[in-house]
Amino acid sequence: xxxxxxxxxxxxxxxxxxxxxxxxxxxxxxxxxxxxxxxxxxxxxxxxxxxxxxxxxxxxxxxxxxxxxxxxxxxxxxxxxxxxxxxxxxxxxxxxxxxxxxxxxxxxxxxx
Numbered sequence: 792x793x794x795x796x797x798x799x800x801x802x803x804x805x806x807x808x809x810x811x812x813x814x815x816x817x818x819x820x821x822x823x824x825x826x827x828x829x830x831x832x833x834x835x836x837x838x839x840x841x842x843x844x845x846x847x848x849x850x851x852x853x854x855x856x857x858x859x860x861x862x863x864x865x866x867x868x869x870x871x872x873x874x875x876x877x878x879x880x881x882x883x884x885x886x887x888x889x890x891x892x893x894x895x896x897x898x899x900x901x902x903x
Contacts, residue, residue, distance in 0.1 A: 792821075792822045792823070792855040792856065793819060793820070793821055793822070793852065793853050793854050793855050793856075794818075794819070794820040794821075794822065794854070794855070794856050794857075794858060794891065794894060795817050795818070795819055795820075795849045795852065795854040795856070795857050795858070796817065796818045796820065796857075796858045796859070796887055796890055796891070797809070797810065797811050797814035797816075797817060797832075797857075797858070797859040797860075798814060798815070798816040798817065798818045798829070798887050799814075799815055799816070800815075800816060800829075801816055801818075801829035802829065802887070803818070803827060803886065803887045803888040803891070804886050804887070804888065805818070805886065805887050806884075806885070806886065806887075807858075807859075807860075807880055807884055807886070807887055807890050808859070809859065809860035809861055809882075810859070810860075810861055811842060811845060811857065811859040811860075811861060811862045811863065811866055812834060812835075812841035812842030812843075812844070812845045812846075812862075812863055812866050813832075813834075813835045813841050814832050814835065814845070814859065815831070815832060815835055816829050816830060816831055816832055817829070817830045817832055817845075817848065817849070817852075818830075818887050819852055819854070820887075820891055822895070830848075830852075832845055832848070833848070834848065840865070842862070842863040842864075842865045842866030842867075842869070843865050843866060843869050845866060846865075846866045846869035846870045846873070846875075847869070849870065849873075849875060850869075850873045850875070854875050855875065855876065856875065856876045856877070856878060856894070857870055857875050857876070857877050857878070858877075858878045858879075858880060858890055858894060858899065859877075859879065859880070860879050860880060860882070861879075862877055862902060867902070876901060877901065877902040878894065878899040878900065878901055878902065879899060879900045879902055880893065880899055881900075
């Protein structure tokens with residue numbers, strides 16, 4: 792499964808970003824191969840529709856799950872329609888690697 796995690800930077804040591812649509816980067820993490828890539832979020836600076844554009848980016852990159860803290864209503868609807876599960880990390884998480892470990896241990900809250 793492919794995870795897409797909102798991030799403030801481009802490494803697994805980066806802080807997670809709480810804002811989905813306006814996150815500076817997405818970290819794409821493959822749970823099977825344990826490989827990852829960082830992508831700038833081109834939707835972050837759009838005047839409107841950033842959440843939907845970010846959701847489309849995840850769809851285009853084969854995400855099975857999206858991890859952030861806040862998903863706007865339009866992003867939520869787009870991700871749900873695409874069958875992408877949404878999970879929230881808790882405040883105070885110190886790195887993307889910690890978010891991945893929490894997901895693997897089923898410690899993240901799924902957003903309905």
